[in-house]
Amino acid sequence: xxxGCPKLGWRRYSLRSLSLLPVLFAKExxxxxxxxxxxxxxxxxxPLVGNGFITAVNLYAEASxxxxxxxALAQGLTPLxxxxxPTWGAYDLAITLLFPFVAIRLISAEKESGxxxxxxxxxxxxxxxxxxxxxxxxxxxxxxxxxxxxxVVLWKFYGGHLDWPETLNLLLGHWLRMLxxxxxxxxxxxLAESAASAAIVTLTFTLGTWALDFMAAGRGGWMAEVAAFTxxxxxxxxxxxxxxxxxxxxxxxxxxxxxxxxxxxxQVGQRVSTRIYRTLAVMIVIAAFIWLGSMARASRDLSENRxxxxxxxxxxxxxxxxxxxxxxxxLAPEDPRLMDYERSILNKLKRLLPHLTAEYAAQSQxxxxxxxxxxxxxxxxxxxxxxxxxxxxxxxxxxxxxLEQLYELAGIQAPAKMEEPEFPGYPLxxxxxAARWVFYALWPLAACLTWWLARNDRRLTL
Amino acid sequence: MSSxxxxxxxxxxxxxxxxxxxxxxxxxxxxxxxxDARTVLQDVSFSVQQGEVLGLIGPNxxxxxxxxxxxxxxxxxxxxxxxxxxxxxxxxRRKEALFYLPDSIAPWAAQTVRWALKxxxxxxxxxxxxxATLAGELKLxxxxxxxxxxxxxxxxxRLLLALGLLTPQPLLMLDEPFDxxxxxxxxxxxxxxxxxxxxxRTLMLSIHQLNDAAxxxxxxxxxxxxxxxxxxxxxxxxxxAGLNDGGLPQAGLEEIFLAIT
Numbered sequence: 001x002x003x004g005c006p007k008l009g010w011r012r013y014s015l016r017s018l019s020l021l022p023v024l025f026a027k028e029x030x031x032x033x034x035x036x037x038x039x040x041x042x043x044x045x046x047p048l049v050g051n052g053f054i055t056a057v058n059l060y061a062e063a064s065x066x067x068x069x070x071x072a073l074a075q076g077l078t079p080l081x082x083x084x085x086p087t088w089g090a091y092d093l094a095i096t097l098l099f100p101f102v103a104i105r106l107i108s109a110e111k112e113s114g115x116x117x118x119x120x121x122x123x124x125x126x127x128x129x130x131x132x133x134x135x136x137x138x139x140x141x142x143x144x145x146x147x148x149x150x151x152v153v154l155w156k157f158y159g160g161h162l163d164w165p166e167t168l169n170l171l172l173g174h175w176l177r178m179l180x181x182x183x184x185x186x187x188x189x190x191l192a193e194s195a196a197s198a199a200i201v202t203l204t205f206t207l208g209t210w211a212l213d214f215m216a217a218g219r220g221g222w223m224a225e226v227a228a229f230t231x232x233x234x235x236x237x238x239x240x241x242x243x244x245x246x247x248x249x250x251x252x253x254x255x256x257x258x259x260x261x262x263x264x265x266x267q268v269g270q271r272v273s274t275r276i277y278r279t280l281a282v283m284i285v286i287a288a289f290i291w292l293g294s295m296a297r298a299s300r301d302l303s304e305n306r307x308x309x310x311x312x313x314x315x316x317x318x319x320x321x322x323x324x325x326x327x328x329x330x331l332a333p334e335d336p337r338l339m340d341y342e343r344s345i346l347n348k349l350k351r352l353l354p355h356l357t358a359e360y361a362a363q364s365q366x367x368x369x370x371x372x373x374x375x376x377x378x379x380x381x382x383x384x385x386x387x388x389x390x391x392x393x394x395x396x397x398x399x400x401x402x403l404e405q406l407y408e409l410a411g412i413q414a415p416a417k418m419e420e421p422e423f424p425g426y427p428l429x430x431x432x433x434a435a436r437w438v439f440y441a442l443w444p445l446a447a448c449l450t451w452w453l454a455r456n457d458r459r460l461t462l
Numbered sequence: 463m464s465s466x467x468x469x470x471x472x473x474x475x476x477x478x479x480x481x482x483x484x485x486x487x488x489x490x491x492x493x494x495x496x497x498d499a500r501t502v503l504q505d506v507s508f509s510v511q512q513g514e515v516l517g518l519i520g521p522n523x524x525x526x527x528x529x530x531x532x533x534x535x536x537x538x539x540x541x542x543x544x545x546x547x548x549x550x551x552x553x554x555r556r557k558e559a560l561f562y563l564p565d566s567i568a569p570w571a572a573q574t575v576r577w578a579l580k581x582x583x584x585x586x587x588x589x590x591x592x593x594a595t596l597a598g599e600l601k602l603x604x605x606x607x608x609x610x611x612x613x614x615x616x617x618x619x620r621l622l623l624a625l626g627l628l629t630p631q632p633l634l635m636l637d638e639p640f641d642x643x644x645x646x647x648x649x650x651x652x653x654x655x656x657x658x659x660x661x662x663r664t665l666m667l668s669i670h671q672l673n674d675a676a677x678x679x680x681x682x683x684x685x686x687x688x689x690x691x692x693x694x695x696x697x698x699x700x701x702x703a704g705l706n707d708g709g710l711p712q713a714g715l716e717e718i719f720l721a722i723t
Contacts, residue, residue, distance in 0.1 A: 113567060117567060118567070121534065122585055123585055268536055269537060
């Protein structure tokens with residue numbers, strides 16, 4: 001009998017913790033299968049995805065000239081923008097409005113029922129217990145991806161084109177978005193007394209990021225730098241076919257921060273002051289990680305039409321610039337020229353030139369009055385480039401003009417145009433055949449039937 | 463010094479010597495706990511001996527559950543020390559030495575009794591007993607496929623007892639183990655607990671029914687307003703209360719309890 005054991009440490013729980021992960025995962029999976037919130041998410045995700053997909057296919061067909069209408073320029077028809085992003089946009093909605101309740105329940109239900117008092121005494125580290133919950137959430141979310149994947153299969157079935165790198169990049173973005181949301185929801189559930197309070201905290205976080213996005217759009221500067229990592233903005237990079245290391249690292253760090261805060265606050269045997277100190281320590285470490293992560297310049301343009309890159313010849317030429325390049329932009333945040341400049345030039349340059357700094361010198365939000373009279377009026381619209389002690393000004397936001405200016409400033413000869421395959425575009429005038437049946441009838445029915453089976457046949461729940 | 467105080471002092475002195483001679487599994491020294499300005503536990507000291515059934519008794523609000531939660535590391539204490547086999551036992555490592563089964567919890571409502579028993583079996587792999595045996599001993603066989611949320615209070619209590627007995631920690635602390643059980647079930651559970659104690663498992667039970675405590679416990683710790691007001695066997699407590707001198711040598715636990723508190 002273990003009671004006869006002469007000294008403390010009769011069993012090394014910490015060593016056993018990881019080996020218990022499958023048992024704990026099976027338990028969390030069963031709890032997920034017993035969760036009404038999860039099944040409601042599964043039932044509703046089908047019609048949500050279906051609505052996005054059917055609308056997207058119809059619009060794509062219209063743009064492709066279905067029914068004898070004029071077709072748009074083929075090069076403008078990309079399945080990433082036309083089909084995948086609107087279809088998978090349903091998951092962004094589900095992640096914001098449905099998924100947090102699923103994640104919160106995995107913790108709040110145990111806190112409210114008293115099960116957490118048993119869970120804390122189980123022979124596993126708390127971090128392993130939380131890891132089991134996260135793994136169950138990931139597995140559950142991957143099942144919720146089925147309608148999205150069915151949409152992809154249907155698109156191929158209609159004869160649609162897919163570029164796998166940009167498709168997988170989009171899925172990675174949605175996966176990281178889920179992880180981030182899970183981190184926030186679990187931290188909220190650990191901090192709050194009840195599931196309802198946790199839901200309010202999570203919703204507050206979401207609204208806060210929306211407000212940040214909104215304010216950053218009008219003010220620019222450091223706020224815009226921070227807002228580039230809000231869930232919506234971070235996902236937008238992936239939707240543009242760009243895999244940015246900094247975005248992925250920051251999303252991962254915020255998710256990890258959430259899980260770590262959950263671990264700290266679920267240790268109810270610790271004093272509140274101790275938990276606050278530990279939370280601060282976690283925040284400092286994660287803030288440092290986020291800061292370092294946001295510095296990472298590595299990125300990969302995975303879009304098939306290379307929308308995030310200059311032509312290859314220009315990229316080779318621009319890489320010769322090793323000196324720090326400073327760009328001072330006298331354009332207000334809400335000025336459409338700035339948005340155009342950032343999208344078509346600045347973001348591409350940032351990917352190529354590691355020592356590039358951009359400074360926003362405009363004084364107002366819109367530039368309307370600035371350009372017509374203020375102290376800075378004469379300079380409004382100017383974009384200054386400073387390289388190795390030389391400065392040059394240009395007002396253009398057009399790619400070839402800016403590049404020519406940069407070559408001149410750097411003393412580099414403009415490259416000859418390289419022969420590279422042009423993006424052909426993929427028009428497709430297809431009807432979303434069978435999609436209504438699949439997403440509006442079959443999927444909800446299948447989800448309801450599986451729910452019923454899960455309640456009555458425990459084999460489905462491990 | 464009055465004769466009563468003297469006899470108490472002599473008793474405590476002899477108890478200290480006794481403690482040195484016997485094997486203390488768990489020793490609690492000067493444990494304190496406050497909620498805001500309210501003192502819930504004040505300088506609580508006692509010991510648990512290996513293989514005994516120790517009863518923790520006291521009126522409502524005496525601090526029994528808080529004491530259990532502090533000992534289990536589920537609530538932070540404000541001072542004091544806990545040692546296990548004379549080695550300091552930090553709050554973080556309490557779960558290696560003891561398991562605490564709270565009262566009035568309803569865990570994993572959607573899961574079945576069978577699953578809960580199997581879950582604890584898989585986690586602890588206790589060679590001394592198993593879920594099937596305990597399900598039989600606690601009359602849970604017919605409930606194996608029932609969701610825990612559908613169980614009555616007594617059924618849930620029996621399931622929780624089974625879960626507690628599936629854990630292998632040397633010390634098992636049960637908060638109100640007979641609450642919700644009928645007379646027959648209470649007797650059966652008492653026998654079961656005694657059997658486990660007979661195999662060397664140490665049990666600490668918080669009981670508000672003094673008759674139950676007297677029937678099942680080897681020794682008792684009396685808690686009143688967060689303080690230990692008595693510790694020992696019924697005879698020792700009777701002596702401590704001065705009831706032997708007061709002409710009540712056969713006084714039961716209720717009289718002792720009233721005299722001490």
